[in-house]
Structures are given as C-alpha cells and as structure tokens.
Amino acid sequence: MxxxxxxxxxxxxxxxxxxxxxxxxxxxxxxxxxxxxxxxSFLEWDGIGAKTFVGWDNYIRLFHDPFILRALGHNLILLVTVIPITLIISLVLADLLINRAFAENSFYKVLYFFPNVLSLVVIALVWSFIYDGTFGLLNGILRALGLGGEHNWLGSKGTALLSMIPLYVWCYAGFYVVIFMNAMRGIPKSLYESATLDGITHMQRFSKITLPLLSGVIRVGVIFLMLSVIKGFEYMFIMTQGGPGGATDVISLYMFNFAFGSLNLGQHIYGYASTIGMMIFVLLVGLKLILDKFFAKDSIEY
Known part of the structure; x- marks a missing residue:
C-alpha cells in the first residue's frame, strides 16, 4: 500500500x-x-489615462451604433460565401488527389499549402497588385480578352468586399486540402471496395461514404473558418483600411480602429472597443451553438 x-x-x-x-x-x-x-467594457478609458466607470453606457451605445450593423453585414457576406466555397473546393481537390493518385500529388500538396507559409503583408500586397485599377493583373487579363479591364476593384463600393472573397478562399483552401486528405487516408479502403462491387458511382461513393465519415473534420473546419472570417481583419486593414466609404469595414477592424485611434481624431476609446470585443465573443459562441445543431458531435463508426 x-x-x-x-x-x-x-x-x-x-x-x-x-x-x-x-x-x-x-x-x-x-x-x-x-x-x-x-x-x-464598463469603463470610459483611452488605454492610458484615468479610468471612469460608466456602467452599461458602452453597451447601450453599441446597440445604437449604426456602423455596427454595417460591419456585421459585411462579416455575414463573407461567412456565407467564403466558408462554403472554401470547403467545397478543399473537399473536391482532396478527393481528386487521394483517389486519382496523380504522380505529382506531393507537388500539388505543397502548392496548395504555399499561401499558409507566406506573410499576411506579402499576400495583401500581391492581391493589391492583382486588383490595381491601373496596371493590375486582373484588368490586364480582361483587356487581353477584350472585356474592358478598366475597373478599380478595391476602389469601388460595389466590388471592394466581393474582391476579398477570392483572396480568403485562396489563403484557406490549401490548408484544408491537406487536412481533408489526411482524414480521407484514415477511411478503410474496404468500404470503398465494397461500394464499388455494389456498382455505385464515384459521386455516390463520395456523398454516401466520404462526406459522412468526414463530418467531424468538416465541423472543425467550419468552426475555424468562422473564427478566421469574423476575427480576421488584416487584409482589409492593409489593402483598403475599411474603405471605400466603409465598404470593407468588418467588425474586428471597427473594434481595432476604436482601440488604436484611427477613429475619433486619433483618440483611443479602449472601453468601447472592449465592448465590441465582448459582442464578438457572444456572437462566436452563438454561432458555435447553432453549428452544433447541424453537425452531430458523436463520431461515426466504420
């Protein structure tokens, strides 16, 4: 004992x-x-000087701030576009690389993952060049095809936010290709062989076997993409500063500007920025609870 x-x-x-x-x-x-x-979040504070307790005033201000809804609307557009497009592209590419067994699979894997090893600043500068209204690559391609090519993509309210969607997809898709490929390798080949003997098509095999067995991994992917889209603002900050006219102002960038003085004539409003941060936290928890309704938490057994 x-x-x-x-x-x-x-x-x-x-x-x-x-x-x-x-x-x-x-x-x-x-x-x-x-x-x-x-x-x-309960203070009136500039982050440096004296603190003044204001109770719920910051939260009352939050619900009367019209720019909050505008920023959340931009985040919503990114959520409903970036997440499904990224997941669909990642799943399709992962399935092709796993089941087609291309000789260049290792090269493609590195190529897709490449954006994840680049600096955010480098990525933002590269895509700023692509979208440049004067000598940008995208306008150059459109001119070569005879489709005009004089549009200022980041300088127009109608296209600035939409121009961010391909950037996000390009940055995130490669990472999830690698994740889904590794998850697909864990699925027993006997399941696919049995399905092939039953005469099902590749699409049926993908929808009836692969997707259900990857549901847990897809759920985690949705959560991390959701966090990236809502909390991330670096590309907007570098490329557009939230412009033109607030067209790319997302909620995290709005919070950042209050905390570090780009708004209100250089005055820091750290207390109100913290209140916005609390709202983002509640929003993320709410989205997580909603997501749990659509994805089963229990793993599927083979």
Whole structure:
C-alpha cells in the first residue's frame, strides 16, 4: 500500500509538472486578458489615462451604433460565401488527389499549402497588385480578352468586399486540402471496395461514404473558418483600411480602429472597443451553438 500511494503521488507530481506550464500560459494569455476585457467594457478609458466607470453606457451605445450593423453585414457576406466555397473546393481537390493518385500529388500538396507559409503583408500586397485599377493583373487579363479591364476593384463600393472573397478562399483552401486528405487516408479502403462491387458511382461513393465519415473534420473546419472570417481583419486593414466609404469595414477592424485611434481624431476609446470585443465573443459562441445543431458531435463508426 505505501508503494501504491507513493506511485500515485509521483504520478500526480509528474502530471502537475507537465500540465502546469501550459495551464499557466492559458491563464496568463487567455483567461486573464478576457477577464480584463469584460472589466474594461464598463469603463470610459483611452488605454492610458484615468479610468471612469460608466456602467452599461458602452453597451447601450453599441446597440445604437449604426456602423455596427454595417460591419456585421459585411462579416455575414463573407461567412456565407467564403466558408462554403472554401470547403467545397478543399473537399473536391482532396478527393481528386487521394483517389486519382496523380504522380505529382506531393507537388500539388505543397502548392496548395504555399499561401499558409507566406506573410499576411506579402499576400495583401500581391492581391493589391492583382486588383490595381491601373496596371493590375486582373484588368490586364480582361483587356487581353477584350472585356474592358478598366475597373478599380478595391476602389469601388460595389466590388471592394466581393474582391476579398477570392483572396480568403485562396489563403484557406490549401490548408484544408491537406487536412481533408489526411482524414480521407484514415477511411478503410474496404468500404470503398465494397461500394464499388455494389456498382455505385464515384459521386455516390463520395456523398454516401466520404462526406459522412468526414463530418467531424468538416465541423472543425467550419468552426475555424468562422473564427478566421469574423476575427480576421488584416487584409482589409492593409489593402483598403475599411474603405471605400466603409465598404470593407468588418467588425474586428471597427473594434481595432476604436482601440488604436484611427477613429475619433486619433483618440483611443479602449472601453468601447472592449465592448465590441465582448459582442464578438457572444456572437462566436452563438454561432458555435447553432453549428452544433447541424453537425452531430458523436463520431461515426466504420
């Protein structure tokens, strides 16, 4: 018994040593900042000077801010376009690379993943050149095809936000191609062989076997894409600054501008920015709960 107790104690000490650094980092860099954001959302504060407690005033201001709805509308457009397009392209490419067994599969895999190793600034500058209204690549292609090619894609309210959709898809699709390929490799080949003997087509095999068995991976992919689309604003910040006329102003960029002074004549409004951050948190939790209604949490057994 003493030896058993000693073994349990050693195991507990070992687990504590292993888990403690990661848990401490989580508390320090995640829980603590989030708790501070909740506190800051009840303050009138510029991030540096004296703090003034204003209660629910920031939240009341939030519900009367017309630019909040505009920014959320832009996020909604990106959500309903970027996520399905990215997932469809990723699933199709992954299925082709797995089942067609091209000799160049390794090259394609690296090629699709390449955007994920590039700097955000580099990607934004490359796509700014593509969309440039004077000497951009896209206008050059359109002129070569005799389709005009004089449009200012990022300078027009009608096309600025839509121009961001191919950029997002290009950046994210390659990562999920690799994820889905690895998940597809885990599906037993015997399932496909049995289905082939039953005479089903490739499309039926994909819809009846592959997709159901990848539902858990697809669910995780939707969650991470949702987080990226709602929380990300770097491309808009670099390429358009939210313009023209607020056409690409998304909710995270709107929050960033309040926190770091691009709005309100250079004055920081850190308290109100924290309130917007709390709204984003509630929005993400709500979307996660809605997503759970459409995707089963239980994994499908082979």
């Amino acid at each position: 003493p030896m058993l107790k000693n073994a349990r104690l050693q195991k507990s000490i070992f687990l504590f040593i292993v888990v403690a650094p990661a848990f401490a980092a989580y508390v320090l860099f995640t829980l603590y900042p989030n708790a501070l954001s909740i506190y800051y």
